[in-house]
Amino acid sequence: MxxxxxxxxxxxxxxxxxxxxxxxxxxxxxxxxxxxxxxxxxxxxxxxxxxxxxxxxxxxxxxxxxxxxxxxxxxxxxxxxxxxxxxxxxxxxxxxxxxxxxxxxxxxxxxxxxxxxxxxxxxxxxxxxxxxxxxxxxxxxxxxxxxxxxxxxxxxxxxxxxxxxxxxxxxxxxxxxxxxxxxxxxxxxxxxxxxxxxxxxxxxxxxxxxxxxxxxxxxxxxxxxxxxxxxxxxxxxxxxxxxxxxxxxxxxxxxxxxxxRRIPVSNMVRRGLDVGIAATALVLLMPVFALTALAIKADSRGPVFYRQRRVGQAGKSFSMLKFRSMGADAEAQLASIAGASDREGVCFKSCNDPRVTRVGRFIRRFSIDELPQILNVLRGEMAIVGPRPALPREVALYPERALGRLAVKPGITGVWQVSGRAKIGFDQMVEMDLSYAASRTLLLDLALICMTFRAVVSSDGAY
Structure with missing residues (x-):
């Protein structure tokens, strides 16, 4: 062949x-x-x-x-x-x-x-x-x-x-x-x-x-x-x-x-867990989806959902869904504020990002903006637990070691997400993700899912 x-x-x-x-x-x-x-x-x-x-x-x-x-x-x-x-x-x-x-x-x-x-x-x-x-x-x-x-x-x-x-x-x-x-x-x-x-x-x-x-x-x-x-x-x-x-x-x-015959039993169980959690969450969170959509439309012009190309497992790109938390022209403004990043490395993050709307700050604080990624999980592009899905422009700047993050599916939550999120520097995030990819187990995934609730309530590093 x-x-x-x-x-x-x-x-x-x-x-x-x-x-x-x-x-x-x-x-x-x-x-x-x-x-x-x-x-x-x-x-x-x-x-x-x-x-x-x-x-x-x-x-x-x-x-x-x-x-x-x-x-x-x-x-x-x-x-x-x-x-x-x-x-x-x-x-x-x-x-x-x-x-x-x-x-x-x-x-x-x-x-x-x-x-x-x-x-x-x-x-x-x-x-x-x-x-x-x-x-x-x-x-x-x-x-x-x-x-x-x-x-x-x-x-x-x-x-x-x-x-x-x-x-x-x-x-x-x-x-x-x-x-x-x-x-x-x-x-x-x-x-x-x-x-x-x-x-x-x-x-x-x-x-x-x-x-x-x-x-x-x-x-x-x-x-x-x-x-x-x-x-x-x-x-x-x-x-x-x-x-x-x-x-x-x-x-x-x-x-x-x-x-x-080709899929390890642990992978089949993990995928079953992902689908089960995502499907259940989608049903239970429908009222939250509806209220969030109404708030976004009332607060600023633009679509309710924000689609963005991200890089997933093995470097395959996909369209990631989020609730829109910024103004409709956020991408066009990025170049003008690129120097204001609070995080070292290739990933831009700013606590005082002027592009974020009023509703956007609230849904970011409690990670509500991430909820539409449940659909990415159901489509098989993401997992419940995994590394943060990277932007193509970030992957283009990755050192060779950081490419190891792409060995597993990106996740809605993970080690980085429950350990301080934006407070964690790029190099430390990479090491966390490489460690997870090398030693992940179903028990670890369940523990990280449980820890996610605490991280969401505390809002530590969320902005």
């Missing part, structure tokens, strides 16, 4: 760089998947060199377990793109949260638009007679400057492999989309991609049918809640019943069993 497992190598990063995407190993699937935004995946596909990319969904994973030839084709691919809610759930079984669902129906049209901007051409191979031509016409309507190098159907047009290869090479195509269905398309590329002159080859399944209008996509609301498979099942129940009704539970059962 031609991938880099960033999760294992994060400590070797240069302090001046925090990565925004990676190829991540998903233990529940025993696969490396592209973990990044759609634009990052497109840039990677069009980077110099040759790329053979497949989309991996629950159906693909089921076939991979049963078909050794298809499994070999998958193992030899350059990029595997996560497609669908099943793969996302399998990743979450081991505490991973993939950045984005990179399904071909959404990604390829944007890839074509970028290809057109770069002057690259595309060849469409697959589908019933006439489908590739209709799909090409649809792409040109959406992206008028896209160059279609050629088309060929996946029936009689695919019967002579030598003729297909010759036609693609003579067309001068830079990108080839192969839509022969899983697993035939992947195995065709596994056997023949090295004979194609095109730099980028993708197995795209039913994409040409969608583009041509032969198959209608699900309404946006179903796509948004990641239930598009139910629409497909309703369209073709006889053909797709086995794939979805039997296949989806089978996929999740196998992924769950594999995840359970």
């Amino acid at each position: 031609k991938h880099t497992d960033f999760n294992k190598d994060f400590a070797t990063l240069l302090p001046a760089e925090v990565p925004t995407h990676s190829n991540t190993y998903v233990p529940a699937l025993d696969l490396y998947l592209v973990d990044g935004t759609k634009q990052q995946a497109i840039d990677a596909l069009l980077a110099p060199g040759r790329r053979r990319a497949f989309f991996m969904n629950a159906h693909c994973c089921n076939i991979r377990r049963q078909d050794p030839q298809y499994a070999r084709a998958v193992a030899d691919a350059d990029m595997l793109l996560p497609d669908g809610i099943g793969v996302e759930l399998a990743a979450r079984m081991t505490g991973l949260r993939l950045t984005e669902n990179l399904n071909g129906t959404d990604l390829v049209p944007d890839l074509m638009a970028e290809a057109a901007r770069r002057g690259k051409s595309v060849y469409l191979f697959g589908g019933r007679p006439g489908v590739a031509d209709a799909a090409a016409a649809a792409l040109i309507r959406k992206t008028p400057h896209l160059r279609i190098a050629g088309t060929r159907d996946g029936y009689d047009g695919a019967s002579d492999t030598e003729a297909v290869i010759a036609d693609i090479n003579e067309s001068g195509a830079d990108i080839v989309l192969v839509a022969l269905g899983v697993p035939l398309q992947e195995m065709w590329l596994h056997q023949n991609a090295h004979r194609l002159n095109a730099r980028v080859t993708l197995a795209v399944g039913a994409l040409l049918d969608f583009l041509a209008g032969v198959v209608v996509r699900a309404p946006k609301i179903l796509r948004k809640i990641k239930m598009e498979w139910t629409w497909r099942l309703a369209q073709e129940p006889r053909r797709l019943a086995k794939r979805y009704i039997a296949g989806n539970p089978t996929f999740l059962a196998h992924a769950g069993a594999k995840a359970a």
Whole structure:
């Protein structure tokens, strides 16, 4: 497999760089998947060199377990793109949260638009007679400057492999989309991609049918809640019943069993504890959430919640939620007050920060501003107990030793949080977090959770 497992190598990063995407190993699937935004995946596909990319969904994973030839084709691919809610759930079984669902129906049209901007051409191979031509016409309507190098159907047009290869090479195509269905398309590329002159080859399944209008996509609301498979099942129940009704539970059962074998029991218990505490707290604290939201809106203009990019376990960034405690233009004012920090080191903290609102001072004093991070815990991005989640600009300035803080998930509370918070200097905070990462136990986590209540009531170091 031609991938880099960033999760294992994060400590070797240069302090001046925090990565925004990676190829991540998903233990529940025993696969490396592209973990990044759609634009990052497109840039990677069009980077110099040759790329053979497949989309991996629950159906693909089921076939991979049963078909050794298809499994070999998958193992030899350059990029595997996560497609669908099943793969996302399998990743979450081991505490991973993939950045984005990179399904071909959404990604390829944007890839074509970028290809057109770069002057690259595309060849469409697959589908019933006439489908590739209709799909090409649809792409040109959406992206008028896209160059279609050629088309060929996946029936009689695919019967002579030598003729297909010759036609693609003579067309001068830079990108080839192969839509022969899983697993035939992947195995065709596994056997023949090295004979194609095109730099980028993708197995795209039913994409040409969608583009041509032969198959209608699900309404946006179903796509948004990641239930598009139910629409497909309703369209073709006889053909797709086995794939979805039997296949989806089978996929999740196998992924769950594999995840359970790979996760230490203590980690499973810790995650269960996190989810249990976070879910219970979310229900019990709903009145506090409502009152805080009303107070923030009454006190100052701006949104109730504040989202900020933070760096989590293994250097993976995520959007952390807090109640807004500062004015809406707080980030813009930071440069003007950077010299007023009360704390030594890379983390800015000021007792008299002029950006903090009246309500903000109150909710900071009692750590109410941190409560929305319960949602980050439920999403698997944070834990109840762990190091303070760092800002990307802080991690960019970390000495090498401080990168060890990223070995575990950041937490709502932790050693630093119950030991004085803002009174603790950066170097001392790092040592506390490294010690916790090296020796954490469930008993220690429970003790820190209990100590958090005392820290909140005393408000020691909270500002």
